[in-house]
Amino acid sequence: MKKLFIKIYSSILIGVILITLVSYLLINGINQHRYNMYLRDVVGGTFSLIAEGISRHQEEKQQQWIDVIERLTGLSLSQVPLSKIRDFSAYELGINKRPIYIQSDLTLKTAQIALPYDKNNQQLILLNIQDINQTISRISALLILNELGRHPKNLRNQALKRINTLFGFDIKMIPSNSVLLDKAQKRQLARGEVVMSLSNTTSGTPSINVYANVGNSGLILHLGPIPTFQWHPLSLILPLIALATILLLIGSYVLIHSLEKKLKTLENGIKQAGTKNALPIQLVGDDHFSNMALSINDMMQRINSLLTQQKQLTHDISHELRTPIARILFRLESLQNKHFKEPNNNISGMRTDLQVLNKMIEEILTDASLDNCNHLSAGSHNTMQSFDLSLSIKDLISNLSTQYSSIQFMTDFSSAPKEVLAHQTHLLRAIENVVLNACKHCKSCISITLSTHQHSYWILKIDDDGQGIETQHREKVFQPFVRLDSSRAKSRGGFGLGLSIVHKTISLHSGEITIDESEELQGASFKMKVPIFAN
8 A cells, every 4th residue: 555655646746747847848948939039030130231241242341341240249250151050940031031040048048140141041140149138239220220321311211111121120210309218318319329228018028129310310210129038938837837737636636536436445345344235346457456455355255255164163063062962961861860869969960051051052053043144034024923012022021020020120112113024033032132131230120112213113222220331342242252341241141142143133124233321220221223114
């Protein structure tokens, strides 16, 4: 069992680890793709303008252009052939579908971006970047101003439209009086500096707006809002955590519910063991519980077989003892008549002991015969009789009153059933055993009450004013050969089979018998509840 629960907890732990790992890899993969797309949209246009600038120049001027960009950005540009680009993700940029290659590192939050600058797309400009938002935003504004400066004023709007297709954010020229900046930022803008302003978009994601003067035109170049990259957005993490939790709870519920169901089946099967409702425990599967059920079934089969053999042996021995006991009694009678004219105490004592032994054998056989009955009415309806139970009990009390003249018998049959259907011999013997038990252990008084319950059951209560039976012993007294050492002592007589016969007789009549403390007499209280018409 311990190994099974270790496996369960290990499985749940492995499930948690796997879900966490899958969630991490999924978030990582999504972030990787999102970051690459972000780089394409935010810096793709900037690299496209750099590549266009390189392609416009030749030889020394080309290198001069690269040097200018390096001075402006503080970054290092390198020219590499396409064959050197490995493990890069390829994307398309703008309406002309120009290829851009991106390789990002989420751990270091860095990226390598390569863009072709020749007609055959075989030569690429490569750049390693770290501070994307600050550096690239500033250089983007300068490159766009440079590109616009290459065109006459009347063609700048057309050039701006083309530039817009390269970037993933808006680029426009606006009047200077519509710029929402503070006084310090406006002074920077008047000095010809590129001004960046951090703000929040309607979605709550921080963004950057970039402003720069467009020469002496009175217009301001506005880039943005440029969203900043959110590495672990809650919109991705929370659903994944919720999904992982739900999956874990569902998996745990299915697993534990299945185990609880099997444990319940095992528990019910074990409780029914040894009763008339006992059936083999049926569990499907090849787990520990199913194997345990098979083991329990085998064990119960062996126990039932041993009990059957024991009962049969007891029955056979009891039968075999009857003949020699009868012979010994006969020979004692012959010995008494032949050699002793007067009564002999030794012979009388042996005769009494043999009669006690004979009575014990009779009780053993009666107890064994009740074990062999599944139900008193099954297959032998002629054994069931309809009779007046209250009248039979009155006759029993009348006979016992003579034997126990010092005991006061109190009876109440005012609500007794007129008649009951039962095995009269067995039932009256069981009732007699209980009354005799009360006679042996009471002080001076016994109360017997017979009543009906909802016209379906008859209830017989037999109370005495003796020492009673302790709670922990009340189930034991119904077991064969059990006699308590306190109030129910061996010195009181009996073989320990009387109450066992009572319990089996009441059970076979589909009834029940319980022991409690008498409320009136403070001694033991035996209560029998049996159907009026036993099935």
